[in-house]
Amino acid sequence: MLKRFYFAGRFSLLFIFCSWFLITSFLIRLSLFTWQSQDVSWHVFDVTRTFLVGLFFDVGTVSYAAIPALLYYTFFPNKWIGSWADKILVWFFTTLTIFILIFAFFAEFTFWEEFRSRFNFIAVDYLIYTHEVVSNIQESYPLPLLIGGVGILTAAVLFLFYKRGAFSETFSFTAKWHQRLIIFGGFLFVAFLYTAFIKNTVAEWSSNRYNSEISKSGIYSFFAAFRNNQMKYDEFYTSVENDKAFKMVRQKLQQPNSKFTSTDFSVHRTITDSAATAEKKNVVFILVESLSGSFLKEFGNQNNITPFLDSLAQKSVFFSNLYATGTRTVRGMEAVTLCIPPTPGQSIVKRPENANLYTVNSVFQNKGYVSNFFYGGDGYFDNMNAYFGGNGFNIYDRGRGSVLSDAIKTTRNNIADNEVTFENAWGICDEDIFNKMLKVADTYHSQNKPFFNFVMTTSNHRPYTYPSGKIDIPSGTGRDGAVKYTDFALRELFRKAKQKPWFKNTVFVIIADHCASSAGKDEIDVANYHIPAMIVNLPENLNQKIDKQCSQIDLFPTFFSLMHWSYDSDFFGKDVFDPTFEQRALVGTYRKLTLMKQNKVMILSDQKKQNFYSYDVKDNSLKPLPMDRSFLDETISWYQTADYLFTNKLLK
Incomplete structure (x- = not known):
């Protein structure tokens, strides 16, 4: 069947690999959607968008995954196509790629179980500390069974490719240079578009976080997190003038027994206790x-x-x-x-x-x-x-x-x-x-x-x-x-x-x-x-x-x-015992920065976005509220000043 396509032949294996990847990614997304069925939005528009956005990111992911094979198929000389060297290289790297991807697909389910999220900053961190993570996997899951299962599935996928004639066509057909360059250029152009213009945050379209997360591609999300492991506040978040931000924070930190020691951008102050004697007890702190x-x-x-x-x-x-x-x-x-x-x-x-x-x-x-x-x-x-x-x-x-x-x-x-x-x-x-x-x-x-x-x-x-x-x-x-x-x-x-x-x-x-x-x-x-x-x-x-x-x-x-x-x-x-203490909590993720005061919640997001909510304790949900500018300015001030002090080495 692949022979019907003008650009099939030498690229048959690559095309069937891409098809397999897109189908498998769809099935994973469907599984996660079913898994989280009680929490996702089932509105027909939301369901449709979840899977269409997901397909969009899967296309970007497979365009990256295909680049090594594209380089090989494009520049490998026609006269050696079908040789033992060609067959060994194609079989080995196809097997390795499929094995790694299937393992990554399994990892997505275990990561979701733990964090209810696609791969993110945590996954990037864990990759660095291989000893702890590998040991944790060994002790948490039956690793021989897991590896064996991945191996069996890899063999099954390779057998499917073989039965569809992908390997035989790849080793039997040559390709003219204009065919090679059109296919290579097409994939490379798609990869360039995603690299230059498509951020992972495009997938965060829904007010229901689960729909947005399921929209993502785990592998794409992983590399997006890897690229964005540090974020400059003023580049990614809504800001105000620094003097305004520090003035507001200093007002919030002021208390009767404290005195600021600087008028510059600082929160440094001296706190004086009026008690005649201070306690000097040993302290055991347990986190x-x-x-x-x-x-x-x-x-x-x-x-x-x-x-x-x-x-x-x-x-x-x-x-x-x-x-x-x-x-x-x-x-x-x-x-x-x-x-x-x-x-x-x-x-x-x-x-x-x-x-x-x-x-x-x-x-x-x-x-x-x-x-x-x-x-x-x-x-x-x-x-x-x-x-x-x-x-x-x-x-x-x-x-x-x-x-x-x-x-x-x-x-x-x-x-x-x-x-x-x-x-x-x-x-x-x-x-x-x-x-x-x-x-x-x-x-x-x-x-x-x-x-x-x-x-x-x-x-x-x-x-x-x-x-x-x-x-x-x-x-x-x-x-x-x-x-x-x-x-x-x-x-x-x-x-x-x-x-x-x-x-x-x-x-x-x-x-x-x-x-x-x-x-x-x-x-x-x-x-x-x-x-x-x-x-x-x-x-x-x-x-x-x-x-x-x-x-x-x-x-x-x-x-x-x-x-x-x-x-x-x-x-x-x-x-908290100070009479001027104003109740509030500052919470966040590596991208979301939040100020909560009683049941009011302001969330700052990268791309200079913000949302304001009321928190319903009974059903643990956030209900949208009209924007409150003073609340927003206070939220910005807490985070902007904290980032400023560390970035400018003023916490030394």
């Missing part, structure tokens, strides 16, 4: 992996998976209306250490020139504390060691070696094998990392040095494996078990810590880095940013539940207030 607020009984969960945390909520300073700034661990780290709104693109934790910043550790070090960062995996992941080491923390992780870089003057300590009872792809179990922290705390207490110990947990992460026999949910069976194990490990930490001589003079601060999931049908799923936070082991008279809407960036300014500390601040966060 818990993926601890959604919805996991706690305090917020309505009936599965009893956080009994210890629920008990702590009754005897702590408990933040019941606090929101994460982002959807990644590095965003949580950025928020709690820099107390800054999420800047577009990469988290500051992963950016160049992020050492020697003014962080919360600057405050602790000025008070004479020794600061330590504990991570159960290799801190090379997500640039954690470079960031924490470059900002004054001693490092304790499972990586090998003692030197971080010549520019980072800190100590890296390996967690030894004999200190580990259980380990998976992401690191040692939470009990082990807590035990290591306890040992280090003992050491500094014996030296009469106050310590600030920052612990990042790992157990509440796929593959959800942990030591057996600890809780009543078998290891590796799902998220509930991982959450319950983390809760158990925290109980054990407190049980052991209470036996330490330093416990009475130690405050424990516990907060999630982000929620377990972030995606919903709206631009921003507000409920999936709600996280628990608590300050434990303060005097009983301080214990209370704070229902003010606030953010991760407010945690340490509030803590410093409870300690009655006077300090310098470059922080955008604020003490």
Whole structure:
């Protein structure tokens, strides 16, 4: 049948490959649409557009995928067509290409299961850290079965191509130069059009986020994210004059006990506490992996998976209306250490020139504390060691070696094998990392040095494996078990810590880095940013539940207030107990920047777009509102000033 086409023959295999790719991409899109059937828009126009936009991006994707084969078929001499060399090269690279694509198609389903999104910035990040990701895949999925399945499907596709005569025609027909150049030029022209004029954001046409995501091509989205890993605020987002932006933010940050030390573009100020004496307690800060607020009984969960945390909520300073700034661990780290709104693109934790910043550790070090960062995996992941080491923390992780870089003057300590009872792809179990922290705390207490110990947990992460026999949910069976194990490990930490001589003079601060999931049908799923936070082991008279809407960036300014500390601040966060505190939360993705005040939500998008909504708590949905210019200016000001300060190295 292919012989009927003027340009078939030598290019038969290429044409049938393109047809297979488009059909397979359609079936994947149909599968995702069915998977998310309860959340997508079923309006006939939306359904039609979902698949037509999808086809449009699939054409662009296959035009790129075809370029290596086009180069070969165009410039391979006619006299060698059908030779053994020709057959070996064509069969090998066709097999390899199909195998990789089928594997990528499988990966799209696993990525969707985790993030409810096509490949994005997270997928780009994961590609960098192959050890953790490959190990996670091995522990989460039956890898031999997966690879075997991909191999069988690859063989089936090749057999289909063979039966359709694509290989025999490719090896039997020559092509004249004008035929070759027309086909080569046609594909290259299409690829050029997509490169020069078509951005992945074209697929974001629907108010229903799921329809937009399903419209995308996963492979196209991956490379679009790879190209746009850093975004300059003023190039991509609506802005105002810098003096106007800083004036507004400074007004929001002003409080009776603070004084700005500069009239320039700055938020630097001195905060003075009037108490006669300041507390100097040890601090154990625990950033818990993926601890959604919805996991706690305090917020309505009936599965009893956080009994210890629920008990702590009754005897702590408990933040019941606090929101994460982002959807990644590095965003949580950025928020709690820099107390800054999420800047577009990469988290500051992963950016160049992020050492020697003014962080919360600057405050602790000025008070004479020794600061330590504990991570159960290799801190090379997500640039954690470079960031924490470059900002004054001693490092304790499972990586090998003692030197971080010549520019980072800190100590890296390996967690030894004999200190580990259980380990998976992401690191040692939470009990082990807590035990290591306890040992280090003992050491500094014996030296009469106050310590600030920052612990990042790992157990509440796929593959959800942990030591057996600890809780009543078998290891590796799902998220509930991982959450319950983390809760158990925290109980054990407190049980052991209470036996330490330093416990009475130690405050424990516990907060999630982000929620377990972030995606919903709206631009921003507000409920999936709600996280628990608590300050434990303060005097009983301080214990209370704070229902003010606030953010991760407010945690340490509030803590410093409870300690009655006077300090310098470059922080955008604020003490929630201050009478001037205005309830708000700053949340986002690497592209969406959001200000939420009560039930009003302003979302800034790249391409200088913005949308204003009311948030309906009952059905967790956003309802469009007419634009509010003052609200928009405030939203712009928070993010524009944060980006300005980091970009211009004014957070040093």
